[in-house]
Amino acid sequence: MKRARWVVASAVAVSVLATTSACGDGDDGSTDKPTASASADRQKGEDGEGGRQGGVPTETQLRSAAFDLDGFGGYKVSPLGAGARVEEKTAAEAACEPLADLHGFSTVPEPSALQVRSLTTTDSPEDRGLVVNVGLFSYPEPVAKKLLTGLRDAVEACGGGFEDRRIKRKWESVESFPAPEGGDGSVEYALWTKDREGKPYPSRFTVFRSGPVLAVFHSANSADPEKGEVPEKILRTQLSKLEEITG
Secondary structure: OOOOEEEEOOHHHHHHHOOOOOEOOOOOOOOOOOOHHHHHHHHHOOOOOOOOEOOEOOHHHHHHHOOOOOOEOOEEEEEEOEEEEEOOOOEOOHHHHHHHHHHOOOOOOOOOEEEEEEEEEOOOHHHOOEEEEEEEEEOOHHHHHHHHHHHHHHHHHOOOOEEEOOOOEEEOEEEEEOOOOOOOOEEEEEEEEEOOOOOEEEEEEEEEEEOOEEEEEEEEEOOOHHHOOOOHHHHHHHHHHHHHHHO
């Protein structure tokens, strides 16, 4: 059965996969839990241009929480928009579908709103070659919870790798990392492939849930694959900005 969803044109996929190969996807883990009052406030929602609709942050709110296009601490920030519409399953193995979907910055169901930024270093020699895509996806909160759980299950089920039909690539393995602290749950993992020289190459994903929003960090480094981890200041700054709209 075909399913339609929008796929974001990924700078990591375009600039890194085209030269070496990379990508990654996630898992869930509980960390700080929201207070009852914060959850209640989220569910109330607000009316008007910038307010949430039924507790789900709008495009306007996500834009305010995303990285400013003027740049961030030595990184160039560029907007990424929706790319081609995908109307079929992208993973040969059904259990791995959430990983294949998120590699294209898409989910099933589609998000109610989406903002994506690409960060590339401008003045940090140690981060040369690093590209970090950051996506903010909003949903009704139960859907956000279910998607994060689905990612965790997929990471556990697909450790031996899977075939990604969308990019015609076999991910040789999926590596799970300890869930980082922050938000209302998180997961971190890497999809492993090989570069043109046959060397192992990871593409990392770190995913946080903050109420009804998933913050997705996709990173890879074409200059030094072992330095593809998302810088802590990018993670913490984005989570702080996001919590201003999720409570």
